Amino acid sequence: MKQTAAIIGGGVIGGGWAARFLLMGWDVRIFDPDPEAERKIGEVLDNARRSMRGLFDVPVPAEGNLSFHDTMSDAVAGAVWIQESVPERLELKRKVYQTLQEHCDPDAIIGSSTSGFKPSELQGCASRPGQIVVTHPFNPVYLLPLIELVGTDANAPELIERAKLLLGEVGFYPLHVKKEIDAHIADRFLEAVWREALWLIRDGIATTEEIDDAIRFGFGLRWAQMGLFETYRVAGGEAGMEHFIAQFGPALAWPWTKLMDVPELTDELVAKIADQSDAQSGAYSIRELERIRDDNLVTILRGLKARDWGAGRILNAWDEAHRPDIPDLAVARPLTTAHMTIPLDWTDYNGHMNEARYLQMFGDATDLVMAWIGCDADYIAAGNSYFTAETHIRHIDEVRAGTEVHCRTTCLAGAGKKLHLFHEMYDGERLLATGEHMLIHVNLETRRAAEPLPEVATRLDVLSGAHADLPRPEGAGRAVGVR
Amino acid sequence: MKQTAAIIGGGVIGGGWAARFLLMGWDVRIFDPDPEAERKIGEVLDNARRSMRGLFDVPVPAEGNLSFHDTMSDAVAGAVWIQESVPERLELKRKVYQTLQEHCDPDAIIGSSTSGFKPSELQGCASRPGQIVVTHPFNPVYLLPLIELVGTDANAPELIERAKLLLGEVGFYPLHVKKEIDAHIADRFLEAVWREALWLIRDGIATTEEIDDAIRFGFGLRWAQMGLFETYRVAGGEAGMEHFIAQFGPALAWPWTKLMDVPELTDELVAKIADQSDAQSGAYSIRELERIRDDNLVTILRGLKARDWGAGRILNAWDEAHRPDIPDLAVARPLTTAHMTIPLDWTDYNGHMNEARYLQMFGDATDLVMAWIGCDADYIAAGNSYFTAETHIRHIDEVRAGTEVHCRTTCLAGAGKKLHLFHEMYDGERLLATGEHMLIHVNLETRRAAEPLPEVATRLDVLSGAHADLPRPEGAGRAVGVR
Numbered sequence: 001m002k003q004t005a006a007i008i009g010g011g012v013i014g015g016g017w018a019a020r021f022l023l024m025g026w027d028v029r030i031f032d033p034d035p036e037a038e039r040k041i042g043e044v045l046d047n048a049r050r051s052m053r054g055l056f057d058v059p060v061p062a063e064g065n066l067s068f069h070d071t072m073s074d075a076v077a078g079a080v081w082i083q084e085s086v087p088e089r090l091e092l093k094r095k096v097y098q099t100l101q102e103h104c105d106p107d108a109i110i111g112s113s114t115s116g117f118k119p120s121e122l123q124g125c126a127s128r129p130g131q132i133v134v135t136h137p138f139n140p141v142y143l144l145p146l147i148e149l150v151g152t153d154a155n156a157p158e159l160i161e162r163a164k165l166l167l168g169e170v171g172f173y174p175l176h177v178k179k180e181i182d183a184h185i186a187d188r189f190l191e192a193v194w195r196e197a198l199w200l201i202r203d204g205i206a207t208t209e210e211i212d213d214a215i216r217f218g219f220g221l222r223w224a225q226m227g228l229f230e231t232y233r234v235a236g237g238e239a240g241m242e243h244f245i246a247q248f249g250p251a252l253a254w255p256w257t258k259l260m261d262v263p264e265l266t267d268e269l270v271a272k273i274a275d276q277s278d279a280q281s282g283a284y285s286i287r288e289l290e291r292i293r294d295d296n297l298v299t300i301l302r303g304l305k306a307r308d309w310g311a312g313r314i315l316n317a318w319d320e321a322h323r324p325d326i327p328d329l330a331v332a333r334p335l336t337t338a339h340m341t342i343p344l345d346w347t348d349y350n351g352h353m354n355e356a357r358y359l360q361m362f363g364d365a366t367d368l369v370m371a372w373i374g375c376d377a378d379y380i381a382a383g384n385s386y387f388t389a390e391t392h393i394r395h396i397d398e399v400r401a402g403t404e405v406h407c408r409t410t411c412l413a414g415a416g417k418k419l420h421l422f423h424e425m426y427d428g429e430r431l432l433a434t435g436e437h438m439l440i441h442v443n444l445e446t447r448r449a450a451e452p453l454p455e456v457a458t459r460l461d462v463l464s465g466a467h468a469d470l471p472r473p474e475g476a477g478r479a480v481g482v483r
Numbered sequence: 484m485k486q487t488a489a490i491i492g493g494g495v496i497g498g499g500w501a502a503r504f505l506l507m508g509w510d511v512r513i514f515d516p517d518p519e520a521e522r523k524i525g526e527v528l529d530n531a532r533r534s535m536r537g538l539f540d541v542p543v544p545a546e547g548n549l550s551f552h553d554t555m556s557d558a559v560a561g562a563v564w565i566q567e568s569v570p571e572r573l574e575l576k577r578k579v580y581q582t583l584q585e586h587c588d589p590d591a592i593i594g595s596s597t598s599g600f601k602p603s604e605l606q607g608c609a610s611r612p613g614q615i616v617v618t619h620p621f622n623p624v625y626l627l628p629l630i631e632l633v634g635t636d637a638n639a640p641e642l643i644e645r646a647k648l649l650l651g652e653v654g655f656y657p658l659h660v661k662k663e664i665d666a667h668i669a670d671r672f673l674e675a676v677w678r679e680a681l682w683l684i685r686d687g688i689a690t691t692e693e694i695d696d697a698i699r700f701g702f703g704l705r706w707a708q709m710g711l712f713e714t715y716r717v718a719g720g721e722a723g724m725e726h727f728i729a730q731f732g733p734a735l736a737w738p739w740t741k742l743m744d745v746p747e748l749t750d751e752l753v754a755k756i757a758d759q760s761d762a763q764s765g766a767y768s769i770r771e772l773e774r775i776r777d778d779n780l781v782t783i784l785r786g787l788k789a790r791d792w793g794a795g796r797i798l799n800a801w802d803e804a805h806r807p808d809i810p811d812l813a814v815a816r817p818l819t820t821a822h823m824t825i826p827l828d829w830t831d832y833n834g835h836m837n838e839a840r841y842l843q844m845f846g847d848a849t850d851l852v853m854a855w856i857g858c859d860a861d862y863i864a865a866g867n868s869y870f871t872a873e874t875h876i877r878h879i880d881e882v883r884a885g886t887e888v889h890c891r892t893t894c895l896a897g898a899g900k901k902l903h904l905f906h907e908m909y910d911g912e913r914l915l916a917t918g919e920h921m922l923i924h925v926n927l928e929t930r931r932a933a934e935p936l937p938e939v940a941t942r943l944d945v946l947s948g949a950h951a952d953l954p955r956p957e958g959a960g961r962a963v964g965v966r
Contacts, residue, residue, distance in 0.1 A: 012720060043770075050885050051777040054826030055784055057847065058802045059887070116739060138701035139718050140773075143780045145797045146701035173700050173797045179688050183739035185697040188683070190711075191739040192675040194731075197711060198746045200671070201756055205662050208756060209763035212710025214668040217656050218621035218629035220706035224783060225793045227695025227703060228680060235622050237495060248677075256599060256666035256674040259742030263681045273684055273691060280692035287526075290623075294534040295790055297626045300707060301538055303782035306828065309775060310708045314628045314656045319541045343537030345789065349863055350927070355846050355871045360839035364540065380832055388838045391876040392963045398870075398930065402533050404542075420964060436963045444833070447881065479962040480875045480919045481903060 002027060002064065003166075006079035006104070008072060008096060010037040013113050014085035015044030016141025018066070021081070023052050023142065024170040025061025030068050031075035038068055048142035055143070055171075072096070073103035080105065081166055083135065085113040090121060097126045109163050111135030115187050118180040120152045129154040133163060135174075136184055145173040148184040196257050216310050225296040229273070230281050234289045241274040299345040326372050329463045333470055335372075337365035337423065339406040342399060352398040359393065362423045362435035365407040369421060373414075373459040375452070384453060386419060386439040394434045394475055403427050410473055414464035417441045417449045422473050434475045485510060485547065486649075489562035489587070491555060491579060493520040496596050497568035498527030499624025501549070504564070506535050506625065507653040508544025513551050514558035521551055531625035538626070538654075555579070556586035563588070564649055566618070568596040576600070577608045584610050592646050594618030598670050601663040603635045612637040616646060618657075619667055628656040631667040679740050699793050708779040712756070713764050717772045724757040782828040809855050812946045816953055818855075820848035820906065822889040825882060835881040841908070842876060845918035848890040848906045856897075856942040858935070867936060869902060869922040877917045877958055886910050893956055897947035900924045900932045905956050917958045 005021040007014050010032035018041055022028045030041065045066075053060045069075040076082055082104055086096055093112065100110060110132045112122050123129035134150035147167050151160050160176065167174040177184055183191060200206045206214070222231045229241075236244030245265070252262045263269065281289060304312030327335055338361050348354040370376070370386055379385075399405060405427050413420040419439040425432045443450035452460065488504040490497050493515035501524055505511045513524065528549075536543050552558040559565055565587055569579055576595065583593060593615045595605055606612030617633035630650050634643050643659065650657040660667055666674060683689045689697070705714045712724075719727030728748070735745045746752065764772060787795025810818055821844050831837040853859070853869055862868075882888060888910050896903040902922040908915045926933040935943065 012718065047773055047777055050774075051781050051827050053824035053887070054781060054829075054884060055788075055798055056802055056805075057821075057823045058805050059807065059822045059889075060805075060824065116734065116737065138705075140777060140780070143777060143784065144701050144704060145794050146697065148697065168801075171798075171801050173696070173794075175693060175696050175700070177689065177693070179686075181683075181686075181688050182737065183734075185683065185689050185694060186701050188679050188740045189676045189698065190702060191734060192679045192742050193672045193711060195735065195740070195742060195745045196671050196675045198735075198748070198752065198756075200664075200668065201759070202746045202752050203662075203664075205664050206660065206668050207763070208712035208759040210658060210660070211668060212713050212763065213656070213658050214629065214631065215672065215706050215710040216708055217658070218627050218669050219673060220703070220708075220710060221627060222621075223698050223703035224707035225699055225703075225787060227698040228676060229691035230695050235495065251599065251666075251674060252678065252681075254599065254665065257671045257678065257742070259675050259678060259740070259744050261742050261744070262678045263685045265681070269681065269685050273681075276684070276691040280690070280695065290530055291533075292790075292792060294530055294623060294626060296787065296792055297623070298534050298537060299786040299790055300783050301626065303786040303828070304708060304779065305538075307775075307779055307782055309779055311628050311656075315538055315654075318651075318654050319539055322539075322541050322543075324542065338540075339542045340540045341536035341543065344534050345786070346537075349860070350868050350870065354843075355874065356839050356843035359842045359876075360837075363838050377832070385833050387833065387878065389878055390961075390963045391838065391874070393842075393874040395870065395872055401537060404536070406542075438964050477962050477965070478873075479960050479965075480873045481921050482960070482962075 003080050004029060004078045005081040005083065006031070006076045008075065008082060008084045008100065009086040010034060010041045011085060012044060012139060013137065013141060014083070015041040016048070016137065016139060017083045017085065017113070019045050019048030019052065019142040020170050020172070022064050022066055023048055023060065025064050026170070027064040028066050029075045029077070029079060030066070031072050044142075047140065052142045072099050076100060076104040076108070080108050082108050082110045083113065084110060088114060088116060090117060093117070093122060094125045097122070097132060101127050101131065106131065109133065109159060109166070111163070113137055116183045118182060119150050119155075120180060123152060123154055130156055130159065133160070134184065135163065135167065136187075138186070145171065146186070147172045147174045148177050148186065149174040150177040150180050150184055152180060192259060196259060217314070221297055221300055221311060222293070224300060226293060229277055230289070231293075233277050233281050234286060234293055238286050241277045242270055245270050245273060295344050298343055302343055302345060329372060329459060330466050333466055334408040334410045334424075335369065337368045337407045337409045341404050342401050344401045347401050352400055355393070355395070358395070358425070358433050358435065359391065361405070361407065361425065362391075362393070362437065363388075365409055365423045366421060366437060366439065369409060369411070373463055374456040379453070379456065380444070383444045384450070385442055385444055387442050388437055389440050390438040392436040392478060392480075394478070396431050396433055399427055399432050405432065410470055411463050411467040412472070412476060414460045417451060419460065422476050424473060434473065436476055486563050487512060487561045488564040488566065489514070489559045491558065491565060491567045491583065492569040493517060493524045494568060495527060495622060496620065496624060497566070498524040499531070499620065499622060500566045500568065500596070502528050502531030502535065502625040503653050503655070505547050505549055506531055506543070508547050509653070510547040511549050512558045512560070512562060513549070514555050527625075530623070535625045555582050559583060559587040559591070563591050565591050565593045566596065567593060571597060571599060573600060573604060576605060580605070580609045580615060584614065589614065592616065592642060592649070594646070596620055599666045601665060602633050602638075603663060606635060606637055613639055613642065616643070617667065618646065618650065619670075621669070628654065629669070630655045630657045631660050631669065632657040633660040633663050633667055635663060675742060678742060700797070704780055704783055704794060705776070707783060709776060712760055713772070714776075716760050716764050717769060717776055721769050724760045725753055728753050728756060778827050781826055785826055785828060812855060812942060813949050816949050817891040817893045818852065820851045820890045820892045824887050825884050827884045830884050835883055838876070838878070841878070841916050841918065842874065844888070844890065844908065845874075845876070845906045845920065846871075848892055849904060849920055849922065852892060852894070852904060856946055857939040862936070862939065863927070866927045867933070868925055868927055870925050871920055872923050873921040875919040875961060875963070877961070879914050879916055882910055882915050888915065893953055894946050894950040895955070895959060897943045900934060902943065905959050907956060917956065919959055
């Protein structure tokens with residue numbers, strides 16, 4: 001059944017909430033007195049539309065209806081969820097709740113996006129305090145799953161459960177914070193790091209860029225998948241969490257940060273942490289956690305590599321500095337093209353390289369041939385390229401992560417708009433797979449077939465001429481199921 | 484030319500250094516008095532061997548020679564890099580340097596893995612202080628690129644440059660910290676967060692697991708790719724960094740963390756941050772940075788989804804709860820199989836979906852058919868599965884990220900060990916591509932063809948029978964380049 005959310009206060013955060021509900025099929029009613037609200041929320045929605053649905057591998061509900069309203073009373077009509085994202089001023093928020101509660105369904109949930117206020121503060125002057133909870137999101141709200149859900153004794157357990165259910169339905173992960181505190185959990189860490197970062201900049205130790213690099217090339221990659229304690233549990237090794245804390249405990253008295261208000265590390269506190277860590281991660285051995293961590297890190301690093309960003313850009317720079325020389329197209333036959341080690345994240349439930357990764361590697365081999373005949377990044381940026389029209393893959397033998405493989409490539413034909421390649425993938429002399437590919441040269445403006453520019457046509461002639469008298473590779477020209 | 488590194492002190496960190504050098508082709512000589520050192524370092528090496536080389540897409544040098552030595556004097560023979568990773572006791576480290584400097588090449592670089600000590604402290608009693616620098620790595624050392632490189636005026640600029648070069652050669656990113664400070668940069672943040680986390684656990688606000696979830700489902704994902712300041716620059720929007728700081732500045736006086744020793748937010752400090760942020764990120768507009776951030780987040784989230792871990796597990800749970808019902812195999816023809824929105828990270832330099840992602844989606848469609856005939860996760864865990872033997876893909880029309888697509892699947896034949904499927908990928912009624920696949924049922928123990936178990940054979944009969952009189956899809960049975 002279609003449901004309705006009211007968004008009180010647009011901006012980056014309110015707009016993110018609107019996008020999350022709308023793209024999950026809810027109707028969304030917005031109140032924001034800012035005359036620019038519609039434009040601003042439209043910009044957030046543009047970003048959400050291009051990114052959010054592609055997170056899922058199943059059909060997502062059709063987009064709901066979006067409407068803008070001049071009054072809060074109008075905006076909350078029919079809403080089962082009301083999300084308040086007005087500026088961080090307690091008196092303003094309390095006034096908003098008074099107006100909302102005069103008009104909204106008494107069973108609706110009023111969530112506040114507040115970064116800092118405790119729910120008891122928000123509920124203070126409300127006519128129905130039990131209706132109000134903290135639901136603190138993280139920007140971009142349409143992609144990041146975390147919601148800190150904080151209530152008080154005034155909230156019925158049923159309401160908390162219903163809030164969790166509705167938040168989960170639109171793809172969030174509601175983290176129920178059991179005991180209220182200023183700034184909840186995550187923003188307390190952000191604030192601590194922010195304070196330390198201000199010291200480092202003020203004292204001329206580091207720049208903003210150096211600080212960001214110190215985060216994103218190191219512990220930021222760990223935190224994206226395991227957080228703080230599970231990371232330390234793994235680092236501590238088989239000796240366990242208590243040993244780890246004992247080792248790093250003394251640093252609490254050292255000036256390792258300017259923030260010196262530290263708790264006493266009593267035996268009781270150490271045992272509490274160790275017990276909680278066992279409950280959290282004890283299902284896995286340290287060795288298993290190490291491998292899960294490494295699988296995740298390789299996945300994230302290779303993902304960033306494909307985007308040429310952050311730590312991935314470092315890997316690309318290393319590759320560039322160590323790329324083999326371009327072969328002499330008139331002499332080398334067949335060409336040795338892609339040459340690499342099968343990454344951890346390329347394997348699947350059958351324990352071997354997933355079929356799509358064969359095509360990824362053949363595609364990389366094709367890209368190298370394209371670059372060698374002059375269809376490189378500049379040529380493509382100028383509006384010319386090759387598109388693959390057709391592909392035939394035969395799987396001859398299995399291969400697992402960690403194996404060094406290479407492709408030998410024969411140009412079966414290359415003239416005019418057509419480029420017909422045959423890749424053979426080997427582990428040493430063990431043939432793993434073959435890939436036959438028909439590519440068509442295109443104009444990227446018209447997206448249609450077009451003759452290659454002379455510099456490419458010339459080199460393609462050299463390549464196809466050099467390969468013309470090579471024996472036709474076994475398996476070329478085959479159809480599926482035909483011998 | 485092959486180079487040699489000496490590793491003084493094994494363990495998780497020393498072992499990580501050993502792995503990094505060794506797998507990049509260096510000879511590695513280890514000194515560690517721990518009788519268990521060889522076993523412990525062997526375990527780190529096992530982890531490194533399965534994960535590290537697959538980060539690169541070019542050939543990596545052949546592994547160097549590893550040797551263990553009983554004395555430091557023996558270990559440093561021929562070493563151009565000496566990495567010290569002994570326990571964090573200043574007197575111990577100073578004694579180690581005295582011994583090292585009696586025997587090592589005076590031109591070798593001695594790097595210390597110290598988390599906390601300043602290089603001036605390490606150099607204190609050394610006979611050649613200029614030879615010693617801090618090179619602080621992050622666990623796992625064989626995957627994470629960050630090295631904090633810290634020197635003093637005693638270090639010649641030439642030595643710092645040489646250190647950068649050698650670290651870069653083995654794949655690290657050396658972050659040169661220009662002014663020494665306790666715990667360098669990253670560990671100061673880790674220490675601040677650790678102190679705040681101890682408070683939260685001591686006061687019963689959150690458990691270790693809740694803290695980790697608050698990190699890895701929210702800001703941890705942001706930090707993995709942009710860090711702190713670039714993230715805030717984007718969040719601040721077009722109003723700019725100064726506006727952002729003005730908005731959040733007052734929180735410095737609030738109890739948003741227990742760590743209250745904060746610097747004064749002067750106009751000068753605000754301007755310094757804004758200027759540094761411009762220098763760091765000013766090449767991109769806020770809108771561009773938003774999209775880069777979202778591209779990265781989608782990539783990381785979908786990567787974790789493939790690993791079924793962290794934030795990716797939340798996405799998988801949503802998919803499972805929203806998966807369409809299993810169709811009646813006797814009635815539905817063709818089957819509607821894969822159905823999803825093309826993710827942002829599936830496109831390539833030609834601006835459309837990359838060819839390997841077609842096969843990924845066809846592979847997902849095949850997985851659904853397998854599951855529907857009973858070859859599901861349990862069946863596979865019990866040692867039976869299908870392997871793809873052969874694939875033929877035709878690209879009919881282009882498709883871009885954000886488009887909702889689905890596959891219609893015909894079973895061309897299914898009997899005995901063979902399963903012959905034909906997928907057609909559509910955007911609405913627009914045909915994008917076809918995929919023809921021959922799969923062979925296998926025993927996962929022998930890795931050889933085997934008859935399916937009766938429950939699968941029976942359902943396969945139903946499916947192939949229902950599709951037997953469907954018209955043969957256009958394009959089935961084709962070979963590359965043949966009409």
